[in-house]
Amino acid sequence: MNSVSDQVQGRQNINHRDFSWHFWPLLPLYPFGKRQTLRQEVVKGTIWTFEQVQGILYVVVPIRMTVVKLDAGGLLVYSPVAPTPECIRLVNELVEVHGDVKYIILPTISGLEHKVFVGPFARSFPKAQVFVAPNQWSFPLQLPLSWLGFPLGRTHILPEDSTQAPFGDEFDYAMLGPIHLGPGTFEEIVFFHRRSRTLLVTDSVVSVPEEPPQIVQLDPYPLLFHAKDEVFDQVEDSKASRRKGWQRISLFALYFRPSAVETIPLSQAFRDAQNAPDRSKRAYFGLFPFKWKKNWHLSFEALRGGGRLFVAPILQTLILNRAPQETLDWAYHVATWNFHRIIPCHFDAPIEATPQQFRQAFSFLQKKESGDGPGNINFPLPEEDFELLKEIDEKLNRRGVVPPPKEKV
Known part of the structure; x- marks a missing residue:
């Protein structure tokens, strides 16, 4: 199977139709109908990431799905990306070696940039069972999942107890939320793959690399x-x-x-x-x-912060501060798992990190002995950079759109 460097070097031999994403009007983000994909083997013969880019006004960052080989054969897909012909071809190269895609996971309820790809991706793998986070919602009307493009008859709600899931013998998972935000709700489910000691997350934590990721450099404009x-x-x-x-x-x-x-x-x-x-x-x-x-x-x-793990400012300011105790309890629970690697859906990956570092990333929800700046207790993010997010938060609160934040714990 070709490496990331092989894919980059061979890009001139690929027909640009391989990058086509025809449903881009559903979520009109750059690069719209042409999306390139890079596959990286993270754990040999076990875990692969598939990266594309997505953004607004050229503010483009990686968006990533993760594929895990199951012990009994077959593959589990966490948070699909756009199923372009190139992307599906790269997945099928794994299918030929490791077996069919058995499970497709949608681990969030609010991230449209993740949700929009699940139905089209599932249609490329008709044998796969789709499992989605509970409490799915749509705006302005609450619609059945099948009306939102999820395949009828093979779409299921993830059981609250991970041992009841058909892949529960290999994965633990834990749900953060639902956190009610007025017109919408936030929820995320992180997966822990025991054998490789890898934690899969959607948006809850990130790490920012100093150099631009390779997927972003395919089109440097x-x-x-x-x-x-x-x-x-x-x-x-x-x-x-x-x-x-x-x-x-x-x-x-x-x-x-x-x-x-x-x-x-x-x-x-x-x-x-x-x-x-x-x-x-x-x-x-x-x-x-x-x-x-x-x-x-x-x-x-x-x-x-030197590549440290942290919670994105928008989550700090507009979402997780609505449920500080629930979020901390969830982070402490996740930190009981013995992982040494984290793969988020955005920015850098894989990240070598410990459960303690994961737990510490949420310390902005705890009262500080000194200083009021947002961010991690040991590495606070600059207060002045939160100005616009705080303005948004205050306006939403004043108009009663979202509930006010709760006190730190």
């Missing part, structure tokens, strides 16, 4: 777009420019509006666009409505 300091810059394609762009993308993706960026009034941005060096459609006709401060890299270094 978003990296170079965000490497500009201002609209008039012309950026050459280099390792340093790609790194710079990736680090800024990470700040945008996790904070929406980090303190290191200054937004420019749209009237001024449109005037500047008239003189931009690149006014092509791909460059948004020269529109670049922000300017980076000179010390922007300090915000990235504080966010990354």
Whole structure:
């Protein structure tokens, strides 16, 4: 089976129709109808990750599914990605060696960027049973799962007790939530593969690499777009420019509006666009409505924390603080499992991490002896970078859209 480097080197031999994702209008995120896939073997002969990219306004980050070989033969798929012809071909290469896809897992109820792929992916593997997190919901109407594209007759709700699942002899799992957020609900189920001591998570924890992931570099344009300091810059394609762009993308993706960026009034941005060096459609006709401060890299270094495990700021500010005790109880339970590797659905993977580090990532929900900044007790995230998220939180609270956060425990 080809390695990641082999896939990258052989990319020029692939028909671009292999990247086609025809259902992109259901969730119109970049790169829309053309999605490349990279497969990586994480544990030899046992665990593989499949990565694509996804984002808005060139703020693109990896989105990842994980495939695990079952002891009795066959495969379990955790959180499918877009089933492009290339992706299905790469999965079928594993099927030829290890057996059919037996189980497809949807471990979340609120992540549309995960949910939208499950039905189409399942149609490529008609023998697979689909298991979804309980309490699934849809907006504005609550619809049956079959109406949302999940295959009728082979879609099941994950049992509350993991030992009752047909794969319970190989996996433990634990559900966080449901956490009620007014119009919606948050829930995530993490899976622990005992034999490989690997924890599979969706959105609950991440780690940000210093260098851009390989999947993001297949099309470097978003990296170079965000490497500009201002609209008039012309950026050459280099390792340093790609790194710079990736680090800024990470700040945008996790904070929406980090303190290191200054937004420019749209009237001024449109005037500047008239003189931009690149006014092509791909460059948004020269529109670049922000300017980076000179010390922007300090915000990235504080966010990354040397590659530590942490909870994304949006979860800290808008979701998990609505259920601090429940979240901590869940984190403590997960930390009783003896894992040494974590594979999230976004940013870096695999992450070498201990149960203690996982538990510590949620310490922002605990009262601190000193300091009020958000983030991990030992590695607090900068207070100023949470400004926009706090504004959103206050507006939603004031309008009664979401319940107020609860006190830390």
